[in-house]
Amino acid sequence: MIIDDQVLDDRAAILAAAGDHPFVRHSLSPGVPAHGYRRDGAVLWLLPPERGLGADAVGPTEPVLAICAALVANGVLRPEHRLHLPRLDPALLAARLPVAEHVDWDFHWTTVAPPPQPHEQPVVRLTDADRPALQALVDEAFPSTTTRPGDPRVVDWYGIRAGGRLVACGADRSRGDVGFLAGLTVAPDQRGRGLGAALTAGMTRALLARHDTVGLGVYPDNVGAVRLYRRLGFTSTHHVTSIRLA
Numbered sequence: 416m417i418i419d420d421q422v423l424d425d426r427a428a429i430l431a432a433a434g435d436h437p438f439v440r441h442s443l444s445p446g447v448p449a450h451g452y453r454r455d456g457a458v459l460w461l462l463p464p465e466r467g468l469g470a471d472a473v474g475p476t477e478p479v480l481a482i483c484a485a486l487v488a489n490g491v492l493r494p495e496h497r498l499h500l501p502r503l504d505p506a507l508l509a510a511r512l513p514v515a516e517h518v519d520w521d522f523h524w525t526t527v528a529p530p531p532q533p534h535e536q537p538v539v540r541l542t543d544a545d546r547p548a549l550q551a552l553v554d555e556a557f558p559s560t561t562t563r564p565g566d567p568r569v570v571d572w573y574g575i576r577a578g579g580r581l582v583a584c585g586a587d588r589s590r591g592d593v594g595f596l597a598g599l600t601v602a603p604d605q606r607g608r609g610l611g612a613a614l615t616a617g618m619t620r621a622l623l624a625r626h627d628t629v630g631l632g633v634y635p636d637n638v639g640a641v642r643l644y645r646r647l648g649f650t651s652t653h654h655v656t657s658i659r660l661a
Contacts, residue, residue, distance in 0.1 A: 423449075438653045439458070440591045441522075449461070454481060455478040456475050457478035459471070469499075498658050500655070501653075515660065516658060520634050521632065522630055522653040524631075536583075538574070538616075539574060540621075549572055552582075553584065562598030566586070566588075568590070582610060584599075585598055587618065593628045599615060612646075615631075
C-alpha cells in the first residue's frame with residue numbers, strides 16, 4: 416500500500432528524496448512531469464513516456480521491492496514494464512516480483528576531466544557525411560549494441576580517424592542534466608593501441624564542458640572496460656538490476 420505522504424509529485428521532490436543522485440538526474444529530464452514514491456530511504460519514479468513503460472529506483476533493496484510489489488498490486492506496474500532497480504539477488508527478486516528478463520549492469524560516473532592519455536589521438540564530432548563509415552564500423556566492431564546510427568536517443572556521435580579512416584566511435588546519449596557515453600567501440604584491427612582510452616577521455620571532456628557529471632553503463636563482467644573507466648575517473652558506481660515484468 417502507498418500512502419499519500421510517500422508520493423513524490425515532481426522531479427524536484429524526487430531529486431530531494433534521492434539526495435540529488437546522478438542516476439536520478441540522468442533518468443529524469445528537467446521540465447518533464449515526474450511522479451515517484453519513497454519508503455524507508457528508497458526512491459522509485461515512473462519513467463516518462465519517451466522512455467517507455469516502467470520505473471527506475473535507488474536506495475535500499477527491501478523498501479524498493481516493497482514499493483514495486485505495491486505498484487504491481489495496484490496495477491501501476493504491469494507485465495512488460497521495465498524496471499531499473501538497485502542490484503538485487505535473483506532469488507530474492509523472483510520471490511517478490513514476476514520476472515521475465517533479468518540483467519545486471521553498472522552505472523559509473525565522474526565529475527572530473529580525465530588526464531591526457533599516452534599518444535592520445537584527437538576525438539572529433541562526426542557529421543552526416545560520416546554516416547556510412549560510422550554504420551560500417553558499428554556493424555563490424557559492435558554488432559550487438561543497441562546504440563546505432565539513427566537512434567533518436569543519440570545527441571551526437573564522436574570518433575577518431577587514422578589515415579582518413581574512422582577507427583573508433585562513441586555516442587553522446589546525454590539525458591536530463593547528466594552527460595552519458597554509449598556505444599564506445601574500436602575497429603578490431605586497431606585495438607590495443609589506446610584508442611578506447613583516447614575516445615573515452617576525449618568524449619568525457621567534451622561532455623563535461625556542458626554537464627557537471629558524465630556517466631556510462633557497463634556490464635560488471637567486462638573487467639577490462641571497468642578497469643579502463645576507473646583509470647579515467649569513473650570511480651562512482653550505482654549497481655543496477657534491470658528487469659522486464661512477466
